[in-house]
Amino acid sequence: MNHEDFMAEAIAEARLASGAGEVPVGAVIVRNGEIIGRGRNRKEEKKSPVSHAEIEAIEAACAYIGDWRLTESVMYVTAEPCVMCSGAIIHARIPRVVFGVKEPKFGGVVTHACIFDTPSFNHRTEWLSGVCREEIAAMMKDFFSGLRKTAY
């Protein structure tokens, strides 16, 4: 499987989120070609500001492998991780993150901060952006235009 195939799984998680009225963000964590954790934004459902897709996927993967260290894995996430999630990714020692679109409000990789490029941390995470960008951007646009229609 290539980047696009795994990102399709993250997009499927994001569509589950939007189906539940949540901002559509999804993530999967892959190790040795196997998805070891899946997550989607569940902030409203769980009434928790930390229930972002990346946090949910990290918790699922750690529970699955029985360790908090997610070395030798890759996270695929539809949108740029926020500062909180970028920090969680470093704590989990995930070596590579692939995301689709930039996140204008809280993005912590390139938009509001450059957490993965902070040289003083003891773990480095590589990152790649733009995978399935058009499909994800269209999904986000559909979600927010639906919200505006509901509001008026």
Place this chain on the structure above:
Amino acid sequence: MNHEDFMAEAIAEARLASGAGEVPVGAVIVRNGEIIGRGRNRKEEKKSPVSHAEIEAIEAACAYIGDWRLTESVMYVTAEPCVMCSGAIIHARIPRVVFGVKEPKFGGVVTHACIFDTPSFNHRTEWLSGVCREEIAAMMKDFFSGLRKTAY
């Protein structure tokens, strides 16, 4: 109650953590003089890299009040929040954080990043450091010197 009284509650949580073999960090969230959430580092116990004291306290407080917005509250935490926890505090819209000591490895308030002072975020969190600094520093030193004795 003043800052030192609430920080004493956070220190009590930190001591519970060290008693369980975890790095001693504790936090409480206070609103209208009432502690609405408590948390301690449970990373090893839960095998989760996100189970920091601040995240645990935020989840407890949100569950208690039934909302992810922790406006009009103050977080007391023994050590400087990391980048992840600083991001979580912003997501939870906590307006003020009081901490004891700086965190050399991951501190996200002043040490490795200045998350609360990022002007482009849509929420601002005030912060104050140094409350009960000596007691907390001694507790951390005792914990890590105990670890070194165990290792040799």
